[in-house]
Amino acid sequence: MYPNLARPGRLAASLPLLLALSAGAIAVLGFAPFAFFPVAVIAAALFSATLAQGSARAGFLRGYAFxxxxxxFGVFWIRISLNEFGNMDAWAANLLMALFIALMALYYGLVGWLTRALHRGPAWTVPVLLLPGLYVLFEWLRGWLFTGFPWLNLGYTQIDGPLAGYAPILGVYGLSLLTALSGGLLWGLIRWDWRARAAAGAGLAALWLGGLAVQQINWTESVGAPFQATVIQANIPQAIKWEPEARIGIMETYVDLTLPHLDSDLILWPETAIPNFLHEARDPLLDPLAERARETGTEIVLGIPVLDLxxxxxxxxxxxxxxxxxxYTKRHLVPFGEFLPFGAWLGPLITLFEIPMSDFSAGTAPRPLLRVGQWTAGASICYEDVFPAEVAQALPDAGFLINVSNDAWFGDSLAPHQHLEMARMRTLEGGRPMVRATNTGxxxxxxxxxxxxxxxPIFVRGTASAQVQPRAGATPFVRFGNWPALLLALGLVGAGLLIGRRGTV
Structure with missing residues (x-):
């Protein structure tokens, strides 16, 4: 006989899992390119609902489903990098993508497990204290453990919302905490009794109105005269970027796009714009280009591999x-894209990767600073700008930020838009403008x-120019880094434990 799959007990057990899975999926709509920032709060509310009751084991399964x-739904583009540009067979690329997602989801499983395991107090401590605090602590852990993967931090969804006002104070992890807390208060506004609903509504209003209020604070100030900056996007297909026969054509493309903008004060080319080593490109390209730039009073910054002979x-x-x-040489490398980690452990798996220039060494500069004419800029190359504390190391000395990237690895996916969103968050946290050039957008x-x-726009060959105003001073985030957000998260968890121990309602 077939099992009775329609039994109420089994249906009741599966609904929270489906709800948690759905909550995680719809949260992606809060990130770029969709950028529906209230959706992330709704997703957090639904996640809170799934953890309102149940065992620690159930909490793990629901967190894992989230x-x-x-x-x-948010990082499926990893397959594109592995298959289309890493020359990996489709089955292997899909398998590794699924394995990676399955492993990264464990962080959320641990959030759910601990939320239920530590819950001893009144029901409201889950959505208001335990879940927001634990969510951020494990999000931060995911951002540095095993070289880190700080993608899809919940706080990025609020870049265009009222909570963005807290970014210069608490950084993206603080915004993640406030987004999760907002979701918990929203859940309380729907489910609690009228007195608790009033408190939840007041708390939610205070958070969001407070965000609007602190947006009016200028944490940094203008310094010096503004300058004209131009970014160059050559839109070189990744498939031919490292082909020897394409090198001359690539260099000619960048020069052709640059010459009409020599009236700009700064021209920026993307990551590894020139597919030659620095010493090889000096005579045919860099020295003549530098001489032309000096004649017009232009500074040119470009990405290029550097060989230490x-x-x-x-x-x-x-x-x-x-x-x-x-x-400046890149300090934080991309695993598998720029270096192969855990080679002794992975063994034969390494042979599946055939990515050009995938054995870089990490730069050793103590701070990510680059001298650009009369200015000092905070430099980041590609993946480095997703690590807020590392970008902040350039401040307050840097008057503006520079980021170069090659997001062609991501193909036509969500990733280039998500990456731009993260770059925007770095400008909020540091109170500095950013000039950002990428290969394909x-x-x-x-x-x-x-x-x-x-x-x-993405996959367009062209340029963009604008006035950039350097700034001075330090935001609270630059001064204190992630510590205020982490201490606040620990405080929420500690308060939840204390209330549970005392049995306070």
């Missing part, structure tokens, strides 16, 4: 030419409030 929904190592570099020359010039002043 993580599968969020990451499964003595140490037999190569680096992902960013070089500034014009009135002065300076070099989205290249943009962003002001210190996270607003895009001008951009080149």
């Amino acid at each position: 993580g599968l929904g969020l990451l499964g 003595e140490a037999e190592r190569y680096y992902n570099g960013l070089v500034s030419i014009g009135s002065v020359e300076d070099l 989205v290249s943009a010039i962003i002001d210190w409030r996270g607003r895009v002043l001008n951009q080149v």
Whole structure:
């Protein structure tokens, strides 16, 4: 006989899992390119609902389901990097993508497990104290453990919402906490008795109105004269980028796009724009280009690989030419894309990867600073700008931020838009504008409030220019980093435990 799948007990057990999976999936709509920031709060409310009751084991399964929904719909583009550009067979790329998502979802499973395991007090401590605090602590852990994968942090969904006002104070992890807390209060507004609903509504209003209020604070100030910046997006297909026969054509493309903009004060090319080592490109390209830039008073910054002949190592570099020359080499490398981690453990699996230039060495500069003419810029290359504390190391010395990237690895997916969203958050946290050039998009010039002043759409060959105003001073986030957000998260969890121990209602 077939089992009775329609039994109420089994249906009741599966509904919270389906709800948690759905909550994670719809949370993706809060991120770019959709950017429906209230959806993230609704998703957090639904996640709170699934953890309102149940065992620790049930909490783990529901948290894991939430993580599968969020990451499964939010980072499926990993397959594109592995299959189309990493030359991996489709079955292997899909398998590794699924394995990666399954492993990353464990963080959310642990959030659900601990939320239920630690819950001893009144029901409201789950959505208001335990879940928001634990969510952020494990989000932060995911951002650095095993080199870190801080993608789809919940706080990024609020870049265009009222809660964005807290970014210069608490950073993206603080915004994640406030988003999760907002979801918990929203759940209480729907489900609790009238007195508790009133308190939840007041708390929700205070959070969001407070965000609007602190948006009016200028944590940094303008310094010096504004300058004209231009970003170059050559839209070179990743499939031919490293082909030897394509090198001359690629360099000609960048020069052709640059020459009409030599009236700009700063011109930025993307990550590894030149597919030659720095010493190889000097005579045919960089020295003549630098001389032309000096004649017009232009500073040019471009991405290029750098080979250390003595140490037999190569680096992902960013070089500034014009009135002065300076070099920054990437410090935080992308696993598998730029270096192969855990080689002794992974063994034969490494042979599946055939990614050009995938054995970079990490730069050793103590701070990510680059001299650009008369200015000092905070430099980040590709993946580095998703680590807020590392970008903040350039401040307050840097008057503006520079990011170069090659998001062609992500193909036509959500990832380039998500990456731009994270770059925008760095400008809010640091109170600095950013000039950002990418190979295939989205290249943009962003002001210190996270607003895009001008951009080149994805998969378009072109340029974008705007006035950039350098700034001075330090936001609270620059001064204190992630610590206030983490201490606040620990405080919420501690309060939940204390209330549970005392049995306070």
